[in-house]
Amino acid sequence: MELFSSDNKVDNTKIKVTDAVRDRIPDGLFLACPYCGTQIYNKQLGDYRVCPECNYGFRLQARERLGLFATDFVEFDADLTIDQTDFPGYQGKLDRAKKQTNMNESVLTGSGKIAGEEVDLGIMDSYFMMGSLGSKTGEKITRLFEHATANQLPVVMFTASGGARMQEGINSLMQMAKISGAVATHQEAGLLYLVVLTDPTTGGVTASFAMQGDVTLAEPHALVGFAGARVIESTIHEKLPKDFQRAETLLKNGFVDKIVPRQNMAEMIGKIVSMHKQEVADV
């Protein structure tokens, strides 16, 4: 047996919490890490909301993430919202999402600084209708790239999405092409597009702007994929291996440049952005 095999590791991932104990603990004081299952005292997550055992970054609302990574933020299109919501149940869902996230769409866009570097940035919010790609989500992201192209700025995009927004039908699909057009123009201007894949990034977002970056970073253990795991399993009639759609597997398969823990993300983004500045290239 190997000396350092994981079987030998002493850890606290399997500490049992009985119902009797659980009843005496206030709600939200302890959380289970969605990735490794470790019971974590809420305060142990720290400002970055990261599992102390496995470095998994807990899902954040866009404004929380903004507070962690960016300064000098000027928001774009804060009021942009869809007005055609005739699809059954759509308006109600939208209203609830707006209330919960304090946003009008599933992405927050604007300009600001990360580690002192000037960037245009987009942050998707998985708490807003699962970060789905609505037509106004697409419009905000498209305008972000257009602004960045006009102002010679890099784009940093934090993706988090369940994919297309079913309630908007074919219009949601068209956003994938619309954004891609703006990405192409930004690319041709010689500007950097940096993607940060966060948990979860799936479906139509994976099949468009999440996979079009010049540099692609990911948070540890982030779920990233195109098709849903259950859809794949029912197609191939077998269970998928553990971690099949996690960032580490994508790194191994060649679809991610680097996995960066949340605590180091701003510094890493700053480092990469600074190496793509025009004056550096001219040296």
Next chain:
Amino acid sequence: MFDFIKTMFQKDVNPAEIVKKSREDRFMARELINGLVSDFVELHGDRLSSDDSSVIGGIGRLKGRPVTIIAIDKGTDIQDKISKRNGSPEPWGYRKAQRLMKQAAKFNRPIITLINTPGAFPGKDAEAQGQGEAIANSILESMKLTVPMIAIIYGEGGSGGALALATADQIWMFENATYSILSPEGFASILWKDAKRSDEAAAIMGITPSDLLEKHVIDQIIPEGRHHAKIFEGMQDKLDEEFKQMQQMSGEEIVAARRARYRAF
């Protein structure tokens, strides 16, 4: 030559009926290819890993003019359909298409894509080899092509798997084809937790050619009939006419117009 249907038609048409017809083998990929171009030379492989038989690509002559033609094929018999996963491309199918599209741009050949897919294949290898990346970059590369491109949906236009080959200057659809974000079954199971209500879903999804024409998602509807040769002849004339017009534009203008087309959504 027949008239293309440019205006709203068949408002009384039953969407569920169109969904059913779109899945029938009304037109086969090779029949369409050979009906549209002469001297077809098939070109295989993505030059990276493999060759996906569900994506047929190559060069041929459309009324004498060299074109690149790429078709998604559902297969002809059971064995063929199984090996082509009923027209669900693997990532290396989309990468083959990307290679051929870039090649077309290099040689200034217009591109025709023929689409009939329930969607990109949701398989284990497909996922591991980057189905999302393959679609994402098919779309992105399509946005950069400096040659005219017309996409024709002749059966099912299933979501991102169809869009990967349908980011074009014009989108045409056969009269009994569909184009949607999700299958009506998938839609019904998400919305009502009941895939059997797919007919109802089809009715509200707006997946018929006339619905999509109204939204400017597509540009032309191709009327169907039993005389396929006549349909192909009409398509040849129309393709030739459109390519002739678009080839008067510079590559830059073509790209700008294509991006503007999608910018409107």
